[in-house]
Amino acid sequence: MGLTPAETALKQAPDSALRPAQPAGRSVVSQVSPNWLTTRLDFLVNWARSNSLWPMPFGTACCAIEFMATAAGRFDLSRFGMERMAFSPRQADVLICAGRLPFKLAPIIRRIYDQMPQPKWVISMGACASSGGIFDNYAMVQGIDTVVPVDVYVPGCPPRPEGLLYGILLLQKKVRGETLADRSIREEHPVAPGSLRIPARLIDELSEPFGNSIHQTRSA
Amino acid sequence: MNPSVEALRREFGDAIGVAFTSCGQSIVYVDRHRVRDALGWLKVTPGQSYDYLVDVTAVEYRDPERPIEVVYIVRSLARRAELRVKAELAKDEPLEIDSVVSLWRGADWLEREVYDMFGITFRDHPDLRRILMWETYAEGYPLRKDFPLRGRFSRAEQVRQAMSASTEAQYSLEELSIYEAYHDLPMDMRERLARGARGAIPDPPVPDDE
Numbered sequence: 340m341g342l343t344p345a346e347t348a349l350k351q352a353p354d355s356a357l358r359p360a361q362p363a364g365r366s367v368v369s370q371v372s373p374n375w376l377t378t379r380l381d382f383l384v385n386w387a388r389s390n391s392l393w394p395m396p397f398g399t400a401c402c403a404i405e406f407m408a409t410a411a412g413r414f415d416l417s418r419f420g421m422e423r424m425a426f427s428p429r430q431a432d433v434l435i436c437a438g439r440l441p442f443k444l445a446p447i448i449r450r451i452y453d454q455m456p457q458p459k460w461v462i463s464m465g466a467c468a469s470s471g472g473i474f475d476n477y478a479m480v481q482g483i484d485t486v487v488p489v490d491v492y493v494p495g496c497p498p499r500p501e502g503l504l505y506g507i508l509l510l511q512k513k514v515r516g517e518t519l520a521d522r523s524i525r526e527e528h529p530v531a532p533g534s535l536r537i538p539a540r541l542i543d544e545l546s547e548p549f550g551n552s553i554h555q556t557r558s559a
Numbered sequence: 560m561n562p563s564v565e566a567l568r569r570e571f572g573d574a575i576g577v578a579f580t581s582c583g584q585s586i587v588y589v590d591r592h593r594v595r596d597a598l599g600w601l602k603v604t605p606g607q608s609y610d611y612l613v614d615v616t617a618v619e620y621r622d623p624e625r626p627i628e629v630v631y632i633v634r635s636l637a638r639r640a641e642l643r644v645k646a647e648l649a650k651d652e653p654l655e656i657d658s659v660v661s662l663w664r665g666a667d668w669l670e671r672e673v674y675d676m677f678g679i680t681f682r683d684h685p686d687l688r689r690i691l692m693w694e695t696y697a698e699g700y701p702l703r704k705d706f707p708l709r710g711r712f713s714r715a716e717q718v719r720q721a722m723s724a725s726t727e728a729q730y731s732l733e734e735l736s737i738y739e740a741y742h743d744l745p746m747d748m749r750e751r752l753a754r755g756a757r758g759a760i761p762d763p764p765v766p767d768d769e
Binding site: 442443445446447449450475476477478480481485486530532533534535539540542543546 | 691692693698701706707708709710713714715716717718719720721722723724725726
């Protein structure tokens, strides 16, 4: 099948750059086949974790309005165990980036992500957080996955509360599939100042104009 | 036409250029070197009393020959009158104009925004720094017509530069309201502020007892 250049680059990119969970990082434990005890323990831990995800709202735009609606009475995020909004990264499990991320906020969301204790997950809510959306301009990060790793992307401009709920349910599904045997899932991959989370050519490739974004050269 | 335009012409003569009305608002062009005098006169003269500065902004037209315009919108709260004053800055000369912060304190951030977006220098501005983009932003002035919409650097370079910006460097000591309290700050915080990437940091005030 024909792959776009970006997809080819994704396939060829070193695993360490894209996905924290790489085979090289697996410990001895993961080489032992999961036994009855560890799978039962996984089930218990994942059941607890997936049903008490505490969100850290990082609302920067109109998506945050939909996020508020999701949290309020009609849609009621609390039904899924997100009873408590954590407005401090230290007590949060899920970073929900609701809205576009300007370059000026990029180091701040990275710091917030780094401050969150493991286990932690990230939901990229809306077109702008996921890809830059309509803001294909000088000021906007083209997808927060160039700055922090993302677990679930929720499409929409902005997504309706149902959309966000579906994304959260997908995240819960993902959490239930994790295993304690794979320690690489919980490894921290800090980014040193002046370096990048994923290779530079990947960022360039993923940030190319697409869809109805404007086609402009980068230099005047 | 706003009668203030004729009054300006009587007072400043040749320094006042063309004037016309657009959408019910009078627009008057003033010589770039006299614009602060004219605005000061409009502010204090009885019968004019344009005491409120609504906005300071700038316009660059697509025609590369046309000068950049700095636009001042002033309003007289008592008389309920509004006037738009424009000054033209030719592109082959340095983009400089007098600051009106001495007239309206509120012009401080407005002029900083114009400086940030257009690269127009305001003489005698107390604290002319970028306000929207971060201090170390090196790609130029985003609202200029020769600025490409996606910026000058590659996306990867933009992310790299953004990520190496210090999150503390966005604020001046004054904005943090700790300028006066500098000597009471813990040593590590003082060092962190002094290390900030925002270029020139004013010397802390000397305490009275020294």
